[in-house]
Amino acid sequence: MVRQRDQNGGHKMTCLKALCIALLLCLCQEVLGAGQPNVIVILTDDQGWGDLSLNGNVSVETPHIDQLASDGARFQHFYVSPVCSPTRAEFLTGRHHVRCGVYSTSEGGERVNADETMIGEVFKNVGYRTGAFGKWHSGMQHPYHPNARGFDEFYGFCSGHWGNYFSPMLEHNGQLVQGDGYLADDLTNHAIEFIEGEHTSPFFIYLPYNTPHSPMQVPDRWWDKFKNKEITQEHSKKNNEKIDHTRAALAMCENIDWNVGRLCSKLRELNLEKDTIVVYFSDNGPNGSRWNDGLRGRKGSTDEGGVRSPLVVCWPGVIPAGTVITQICSAMDLMPTLAELADVEVVGTKPIDGLSVAPLLLNRTIALQDRALVHHWKDKVSVRTQRFRLDYEGRLYDMDVDPGQQVELNDSQSQVAAALQEKADTFRHQMLSEYGKPFDTRPFVVGYGGARFTQVPARDGVGHGNIKRSNRFPNDSFFENWTTVDDFISWECEVGAAGLYRAEVFYTCPKEDVGSTVELVFGGSEISGEITVAHDPPLTGMENDRFKRTESYVKDFKRMTLGEIQLEEGEGTLMLRAKKIPGDTVMDFRLLLLTRVD
Numbered sequence: 073m074v075r076q077r078d079q080n081g082g083h084k085m086t087c088l089k090a091l092c093i094a095l096l097l098c099l100c101q102e103v104l105g106a107g108q109p110n111v112i113v114i115l116t117d118d119q120g121w122g123d124l125s126l127n128g129n130v131s132v133e134t135p136h137i138d139q140l141a142s143d144g145a146r147f148q149h150f151y152v153s154p155v156c157s158p159t160r161a162e163f164l165t166g167r168h169h170v171r172c173g174v175y176s177t178s179e180g181g182e183r184v185n186a187d188e189t190m191i192g193e194v195f196k197n198v199g200y201r202t203g204a205f206g207k208w209h210s211g212m213q214h215p216y217h218p219n220a221r222g223f224d225e226f227y228g229f230c231s232g233h234w235g236n237y238f239s240p241m242l243e244h245n246g247q248l249v250q251g252d253g254y255l256a257d258d259l260t261n262h263a264i265e266f267i268e269g270e271h272t273s274p275f276f277i278y279l280p281y282n283t284p285h286s287p288m289q290v291p292d293r294w295w296d297k298f299k300n301k302e303i304t305q306e307h308s309k310k311n312n313e314k315i316d317h318t319r320a321a322l323a324m325c326e327n328i329d330w331n332v333g334r335l336c337s338k339l340r341e342l343n344l345e346k347d348t349i350v351v352y353f354s355d356n357g358p359n360g361s362r363w364n365d366g367l368r369g370r371k372g373s374t375d376e377g378g379v380r381s382p383l384v385v386c387w388p389g390v391i392p393a394g395t396v397i398t399q400i401c402s403a404m405d406l407m408p409t410l411a412e413l414a415d416v417e418v419v420g421t422k423p424i425d426g427l428s429v430a431p432l433l434l435n436r437t438i439a440l441q442d443r444a445l446v447h448h449w450k451d452k453v454s455v456r457t458q459r460f461r462l463d464y465e466g467r468l469y470d471m472d473v474d475p476g477q478q479v480e481l482n483d484s485q486s487q488v489a490a491a492l493q494e495k496a497d498t499f500r501h502q503m504l505s506e507y508g509k510p511f512d513t514r515p516f517v518v519g520y521g522g523a524r525f526t527q528v529p530a531r532d533g534v535g536h537g538n539i540k541r542s543n544r545f546p547n548d549s550f551f552e553n554w555t556t557v558d559d560f561i562s563w564e565c566e567v568g569a570a571g572l573y574r575a576e577v578f579y580t581c582p583k584e585d586v587g588s589t590v591e592l593v594f595g596g597s598e599i600s601g602e603i604t605v606a607h608d609p610p611l612t613g614m615e616n617d618r619f620k621r622t623e624s625y626v627k628d629f630k631r632m633t634l635g636e637i638q639l640e641e642g643e644g645t646l647m648l649r650a651k652k653i654p655g656d657t658v659m660d661f662r663l664l665l666l667t668r669v670d
Contacts, residue, residue, distance in 0.1 A: 109387065109414055110348040111195070112263075112277045112335065113406070115163070116328055117156060117207060117285040120358030121380045122365045123325050129363060131303050132322040136333035137352055137384060144350075144386030145395035145433050151456060152355055152403045154378045154449040155371065156232060157182035157209050159355040159403050160280070164190045164210060164221070166407035166424040170448065170503045173514070174210075177232045178531055178546040180516065181509060183211035184221075189420030191407045192222025195276040198416050203266040204228070205259045206280035212527055214520035214568070219245055223278070227262045231531060232547035234282055235613055235626035237289040246525035248665070254291050256283050256324075260331040264338050274347075274414075279335075281328055285359060287613060287621040288320035290327055295618055298323040308368075308476070309361035318362040320618035345388055349413060351406065352384040368477040374447040374454035374464050375477060387413070391433045400458050402445050405429050444492065446499045453499055455492045460485070462492035515643055518666055520568035528646065528664040533561045542660075543624030550624070554658040560649035561661065565594065567639045572670040574636050575599060577648075578629035578663040582608040585655030592634055592664075593647045599635035600651060603659060629662040636669060 122129050126138045126146065152159040157177045158169035165172055165188045173185040184190070196202045203225035204218045212230035214220045227244045234240060237255040241248060251258050263279050283290075298319040307313075332352065339345040357370045357378040369375030383401070385391060390413075404426030411418045412430040427443070447454045452464035461469050461477065468489040469477045482489045518526045531546045537559030541549045551561055575592050583606040591600040607630035614625060650658045 108198075108200075108274045108416075110267075110274045110276070110344060111200075111351070111410055111414060112279065112348060113163075113351045113410075114332065114335075114353075115160070115206075115278070115280040116325075116352075116354045117280070117282050118321075118356065118359035118371055119284055119325060119328070119354040119382075120362075120364045120370065120377065121354075121367060121382055122363050123284070123321065123354075123358060124382055126384075127382060128365055129322075130305060131301065131363075132325055134325060134329040136329050136336060137382075140332070140336070140350055140352060140386040141384045143388055143393050144384060144391045145397055147383035147385075147397045147401055149398060149400045149458075150353065150381050150383035150402070151379050151400065151445050151447065152353070152381045154356050154374055154447065156207075156285075156355050158449070160184075160208075160210050162403040162426075163406050164188075164192075166191075166404050166418070166426040167422065168404065168425050168446070168503070170507055171422075171425070173512070175508045175512070177209070180512065180514065180532055182209055182232060183216045183514065185514075186215040188422065189418070190221045191410070192218070192276065192278065194222070194407065194411060194416060194418050194420075195414070196222045196224065197419065199273050201225075201266070201269065201273055201275040202278075203263070203275065204278040204280070205263045205266070206278075207232075207234070207282045207285075208280070212529065212532070213517050214523035214526070215517065217246070217523070220521070220523070225266060228259060228280075229282075230527075231529070233285055233545075233623060235287065235548040235624060236616070237282070237287070238616060240626075243527075246523070254327070256281050256327055256331055260334055263335065267335075267338055267342065267344070281331075283328060284321040284324035286619075287617050287623060288317060288324070288619040289613075289616045290320055290323045290618060294323040294327045295320070297326070299618075303362075305363040307361075307363045307366065312361040314360060314619065317360045317619040321358070321360060321362065323618075349385065349387045349410065351410070352382070353403070353406075354381045356381070366476045372449060374449055374452045376456075376461060376471065376475060379447045379454075379456075385433055387433075392435050395433065395435065397429070397432050399429070399432060400443065400445060400456060401429050402426060409433070444495050446495065448499070448504070451504075453496045455495050457492070460488055460492065462489060462496060466493055466496075468492065515564045515566040518565055518567045518639065518646070519571060519573065519668055522569055522668075524668045526573075526666045528563055528565075528666065530561070530662055533563050536560050536562065541624075545623045548624055548626065550627070550629070550660050550662040552657075552660045554650065554661070555653070555656065557650050557653060559658075560647050562648075563646045564643070565646040566643045567594070567641050569668070570639060570641045571668050572636055572638055573666045574669050575634040576665045576667070577632050577634055577659075577661065578665070579603065579632060579659040579661055580607050580609060580627050580629055581657075581659045582606060582655075585657050585659075587652070587654040588650055588658040589652040590634065590658065591649050591651050592637060593649065594637070594639055595642070595644045597638050597640070599637045601632070601634040603632065605630070605632070627660065627662070629660075631665075
């Protein structure tokens with residue numbers, strides 16, 4: 073054909089040339105990893121650096137995660153925050169959690185400021201299908217809800233932890249639904265369904281598992297292997313180790329690995345493996361005293377063991393297999409890194425704190441700038457450089473030779489200690505001066521931007537009078553001991569859009585206490601309804617716990633329509649109070665659901 077000559081020969085040669093150029097470009101894109109790959113980001117909850125066989129734990133087997141590392145890149149010094157919600161904020165925004173308004177793990181302090189640009193928005197804006205499946209923990213009501221932060225699809229829960237891992241109440245795009253089976257498996261099923269959806273555009277999946285966070289619940293299939301297993305690895309806190317807690321955590325880690333294997337198998341089945349970047353990391357150190365490769369500290373600590381996380385990034389054919397990255401990196405680096413790998417522009421109004429480490433993944437020789445990562449939680453500030461860590465008490469350690477932080481070097485490395493202390497002091501002065509609950513004036517928002525559903529949980533409320541929480545940890549708690557008409561529950565709210573809202577409460581009430589009249593009040597509007605149906609289920613959860621929990625047990629709360637209330641725009645106090653109490657108590661209260669009906 074190339075030799076063919078006729079009156080249309082020139083045109084044929086031009087078409088052939090164009091075709092060759094197009095094929096060459098496609099080949100180059102495949103070789104260089106250009107184009108728009110799919111992205112899956114898996115985030116585990118309370119899984120420490122040492123909770124993988126990849127990192128030397130001989131009591132657990134995580135072959136699928138280990139294989140991702142073998143096929144891609146593993147990071148030796150990747151850092152997150154000491155607890156859940158700050159790490160999520162840093163991953164989702166590429167910015168330090170303090171800048172994002174995150175200072176707590178509940179009661180509104182977990183919310184990422186509404187004016188932050190999140191990774192879901194970055195990918196959605198260039199045509200990606202976006203889905204989040206699991207523990208969000210960055211705000212429940214719009215504009216903080218995942219559906220308002222760039223995710224087309226959301227299935228899971230927005231709270232900081234959940235009290236039941238077997239077919240619990242969850243939400244799907246704002247609507248309350250019943251889960252199906254063990255939660256980590258259920259979340260994976262929904263992620264797989266999303267992968268199996270239409271393929272006219274690439275997908276971005278955020279899969280934040282709720283495990284191995286407590287309660288320590290795991291199916292028999294995984295527990296049976298560990299329930300009598302001898303855990304032999306020694307560590308400095310061995311005398312403090314709660315052995316069944318460790319066994320349950322490791323069983324949950326093996327369940328996670330199995331689910332990772334299911335995801336990878338689906339990618340292979342659909343021939344998407346080479347078109348998909350898979351990222352795996354955890355949100356903080358281990359949630360118990362267990363083997364952690366000799367690192368000092370655990371969840372909640374700013375020491376190495378509290379903030380060093382496994383990170384694996386796999387993109388077959390693009391990221392060289394077996395890559396090991398030793399430079400210090402941060403959860404804040406993931407958004408700019410993934411954006412560069414996918415050739416996606418990060419468009420936002422605020423500067424990114426993270427750095428793209430894509431060149432390291434692509435095995436390009438570059439000189440990263442010297443950096444110091446600042447870790448913070450509850451007024452404790454630690455600073456990590458490539459070689460050193462200054463702990464929150466000002467003690468300096470050489471992490472290259474002393475990763476367990478045993479030998480202080482303040483005298484021999486006084487200049488380094490002084491320089492890092494200055495960084496810590498500057499962070500306190502510039503970042504923490506207007507940080508925390510006393511400075512948080514953000515109300516809980518109802519009906520923002522036309523959102524149809526608004527959940528107003530007990531977690532975000534304040535109990536007055538005799539009312540108390542079911543547990544000191546608010547996230548999955550409920551209010552109880554509501555005994556007088558002077559008791560009430562309040563939320564500082566802002567109605568984003570005026571309209572008529574159906575109000576439903578989720579309650580329990582024994583037969584002998586039926587008949588209380590409950591009133592919902594906001595501004596000049598109020599409605600009232602009577603509790604007419606008894607619903608007095610027992611506390612549950614303990615029957616599935618492998619280790620006694622510290623969080624609240626749960627109940628099967630009944631859904632009752634209180635009525636429809638007209639809400640006007642503006643800020644005010646939303647109150648739930650009782651007008652009549654014929655029995656000993658009004659009800660135990662879990663959730664108020666407001667649904668726009670006009």
